[in-house]
Amino acid sequence: MSDLLTVSGLTVRYGTALALDRLTLTVARDELFVLLGGSGSGKTTLLRAIAGFVRPSLGRILLDDVDLTGLPPHRRPVNMMFQSYALFPHMTVAANIAFGLRRRGVSRVDIRRRVEAMLALVRLEGFGDRRPEALSGGQQQRVALARSLAPSPRLLLLDEPLSALDQALRRDTRAELVRLRRSLGISFVLVTHDQDEALGVADRIGVMRDGRMAQVGTPVELYESPADRFVAGFLGAANILPCVVDGCSVALPSLGVAVRSARPGVAGPGLLGLRAERLRIGEQGLVNQVVGVVAESAYAGDALSVLVRLADGSVLRVNRSLTDGLGAAAVESGVTVRVGWQPEACMLLPE
Numbered sequence: 001m002s003d004l005l006t007v008s009g010l011t012v013r014y015g016t017a018l019a020l021d022r023l024t025l026t027v028a029r030d031e032l033f034v035l036l037g038g039s040g041s042g043k044t045t046l047l048r049a050i051a052g053f054v055r056p057s058l059g060r061i062l063l064d065d066v067d068l069t070g071l072p073p074h075r076r077p078v079n080m081m082f083q084s085y086a087l088f089p090h091m092t093v094a095a096n097i098a099f100g101l102r103r104r105g106v107s108r109v110d111i112r113r114r115v116e117a118m119l120a121l122v123r124l125e126g127f128g129d130r131r132p133e134a135l136s137g138g139q140q141q142r143v144a145l146a147r148s149l150a151p152s153p154r155l156l157l158l159d160e161p162l163s164a165l166d167q168a169l170r171r172d173t174r175a176e177l178v179r180l181r182r183s184l185g186i187s188f189v190l191v192t193h194d195q196d197e198a199l200g201v202a203d204r205i206g207v208m209r210d211g212r213m214a215q216v217g218t219p220v221e222l223y224e225s226p227a228d229r230f231v232a233g234f235l236g237a238a239n240i241l242p243c244v245v246d247g248c249s250v251a252l253p254s255l256g257v258a259v260r261s262a263r264p265g266v267a268g269p270g271l272l273g274l275r276a277e278r279l280r281i282g283e284q285g286l287v288n289q290v291v292g293v294v295a296e297s298a299y300a301g302d303a304l305s306v307l308v309r310l311a312d313g314s315v316l317r318v319n320r321s322l323t324d325g326l327g328a329a330a331v332e333s334g335v336t337v338r339v340g341w342q343p344e345a346c347m348l349l350p351e
Contacts, residue, residue: 004029004187005050005155010059012045012211019045020056021211027155032181032188034198036235037208043191046208047157050189051080063155074103079153083160085144087132093143094119094128100151118146121180138173145177149184158190162197174200195235199223207231229271229349237276238347239316245270245348252290254312259288265348273347276319279339281306281331286340292316294335299326306331308339 005027012020020042027033035043048054050061052073061068068076079100087096094115101111119125122142132140141161148156161177162170178201181188192198198205199219206216207230215227226232229240244251245265250272251258259272280286292308295315304320316339331337 002029003027004031004064005189006060006062006065007046007050008060008062010046010049010056010061012042012049012054012056019211020049020059022059023212025206025213025216027187027189028203029187030181030185031203032178032190032201034202034205035189035191035208036193036195036198036205038193038234041208042211043208044159045211047080047159047189047191050155051078051157052076053080077154078157079148079151079155080157080159081144081148081161083163085140087140087144087147089132091131092128093124093130093132093135096132096143097128097147097150099147104151114150118150121149121183122146122176141173142176145180149180152186154186156186156188158188160191160193162192162194170197171200177201199235205235207234224347226273226347226349229273232273232347232349237317237319239274239276239279240349241272241274241314242351243270243272243348244268248343250346250348254314255290255310257290259290259346260343261346261348262343263346263348266350269351271349271351273349274316274341274345275347276305276317277303277321278345279316279318279341281308281318281320281337281339283340287343288346289338289340290316291336291338294331294333294337296333297331304330308337 003026007023007025010020010023023046035046037043045054049056052071097115097118098111101114119128122145124139124142162173174197202219204216204218205222207214207222209230215222215231222231222235232238241252242254244253245267247264248261249258250261290310292310295307295309297304297306303322306318306320308316308318310316318339
């Protein structure tokens with residue numbers, strides 16, 4: 001798969017604040033690439049720089065090997081869907097979708113055909129004569145998406161497109177985005193701070209921190225093999241324990257025990273990462289085990305989140321699946337338990 005977008009050495013400053021720091025990134029053709037990061041990580045600044053709304057002080061932005069860095073937004077074959085949707089309240093749905101086409105001088109006949117095609121694409125046939133105020137949040141989101149897609153951009157940028165929707169609607173709309181991207185065959189770059197959203201839609205994810213890429217990879221690569229403590233903690237619930245690595249043997253000095261990893265790590269001091277859902281309480285036959293006391297537990301519908309305090313004062317979070325109901329999964333605070341896991345659950349990270 002060849003690259004559509006290449007960002008190299010991009011630096012953006014707001015006064016003395018460094019928003020992007022020599023950032024490099026590639027996005028392939030027909031790829032849904034997700035920029036994931038916390039507030040202030042630089043993900044929206046990067047999106048706006050690609051769209052042309054922010055001018056970098058250093059670096060280049062190439063689309064199909066054409067340098068876009070100095071071009072204004074209207075001259076880039078790129079469209080951006082904003083977090084607020086920014087629909088025109090005085091216009092109908094059809095007029096909102098047609099807005100960009102009119103500015104490009106497209107004929108009325110072609111505009112009508114394109115608007116009808118876009119309404120069908122986002123499953124809003126028959127809504128063309130309505131105003132935005134008469135639509136639900138999910139419907140407004142789809143109108144904004146249709147307007148962004150109407151001019152047939154080669155790259156679509158989406159800034160937190162699902163943030164205004166409730167949880168159930170977010171889930172449905174995530175599936176719609178994946179369907180649309182596949183049916184259209186164009187590349188999407190989507191910004192979010194929601195890890196579940198990123199894992200659910202992305203072909204690849206770029207985790208951002210302090211204006212740089214902390215790690216880029218597929219959802220499986222990032223979740224199973226995080227590059228460091230930051231990525232492990234940002235993408236999923238990860239317990240982190242200090243350790244000393246010697247091949248597949250992992251000593252936990254503060255607990256006075258050694259455990260086994262399925263994969264060897266870099267010899268010396270490091271960190272052991274353990275996903276909360278891969279730990280078990282009270283199960284027999286697990287290779288690795290430590291003892292602790294239940295500090296508290298919280299019911300979350302599909303899982304029970306249990307905090308177990310170890311002898312050195314550190315705490316392990318264990319997520320117990322409730323596929324068979326609460327029943328045997330319930331544990332009382334103050335009870336001494338064994339927490340176990342298999343060697344395949346060990347993630348060995350740099351110190």
